[in-house]
Amino acid sequence: MLSAPSKAEQARAKKRAERLASAKPIPEEEPDESKAPTGDAIVDLMSFLDPDENGISRDELIAGFREGRRIKANARDEIVGKKILKALLGKVADSGKVVGDWFDSVNTSATLPGGEPVIDMRELKRGLKKIKLKLNAKNLNQFNKYVDPDADGDISWSEFQAATAKVDGPSSHDAFEAYCGGTICQLEAHMKKNKIRMLDLFRQIDKDNSGMIDNKELKAGLEKIIATNGPLPNPKKAAPAAADAPPASPRAAIEQAKALDAEINPPVAAE
Numbered sequence: 001m002l003s004a005p006s007k008a009e010q011a012r013a014k015k016r017a018e019r020l021a022s023a024k025p026i027p028e029e030e031p032d033e034s035k036a037p038t039g040d041a042i043v044d045l046m047s048f049l050d051p052d053e054n055g056i057s058r059d060e061l062i063a064g065f066r067e068g069r070r071i072k073a074n075a076r077d078e079i080v081g082k083k084i085l086k087a088l089l090g091k092v093a094d095s096g097k098v099v100g101d102w103f104d105s106v107n108t109s110a111t112l113p114g115g116e117p118v119i120d121m122r123e124l125k126r127g128l129k130k131i132k133l134k135l136n137a138k139n140l141n142q143f144n145k146y147v148d149p150d151a152d153g154d155i156s157w158s159e160f161q162a163a164t165a166k167v168d169g170p171s172s173h174d175a176f177e178a179y180c181g182g183t184i185c186q187l188e189a190h191m192k193k194n195k196i197r198m199l200d201l202f203r204q205i206d207k208d209n210s211g212m213i214d215n216k217e218l219k220a221g222l223e224k225i226i227a228t229n230g231p232l233p234n235p236k237k238a239a240p241a242a243a244d245a246p247p248a249s250p251r252a253a254i255e256q257a258k259a260l261d262a263e264i265n266p267p268v269a270a271e
Helices: 007-021 040-049 058-073 075-094 099-106 121-130 137-147 157-165 172-194 198-205 215-229 250-264
Strands: none
Touching: 040 058, 040 172, 040 215, 058 075, 058 172, 058 198, 075 099, 075 137, 075 157, 075 172, 099 121, 099 157, 121 137, 137 157, 172 198, 172 215, 198 215
């Protein structure tokens, strides 16, 4: 059984999320594959992998890559989760209530001393039924992934507020790509190409064997990877996955659009 993340790990994860939230839009120009990322790209990668700003440890490197993979894997779920939350907020507004009142009415369990209000799955289902927002099991799971990021099974008021605050903002996936996703994808491709583990990558970059990677080592490591293995692959030029491939015909395009619309617009019960 996996152990729960420590307070230090939770703090580092929170800092990574805050830095992603401040990411700038993805630039239109293609990166130069013949050169290692420099300047802002190195600073951003270092900031993401080293949230406590004392050098990248092996655990931080692993955690950063894992977080990037999680964000990419959950990209579609986040899109759907945001759509559902918007529908929920609209339903609550139409009922003449503010969202805080709706949350309080849904939270029927006692709040622990010193704690904050939370709603569990049973309470959430009852709350959605009250505002006549009907979700299938898949939609409900996608909504929970968005509003309950720590996946503890309960939605706290602070989690709900955080989800609401960013519902109209860029997705975590877009923010990650804008911040350092491209560079991490390039390193992932390097490990795959050379059949090495993350621990091997860490050792390649940690030249002084201190157990920590600093800014200079990170830059030098990326430059050496290019010098010995050629340009880092540009993930933007990879062949599209089958699910993202262009439709074969106009009819297929219509069906594809209908399927996507059905997924990101959850069914709502009639008034």
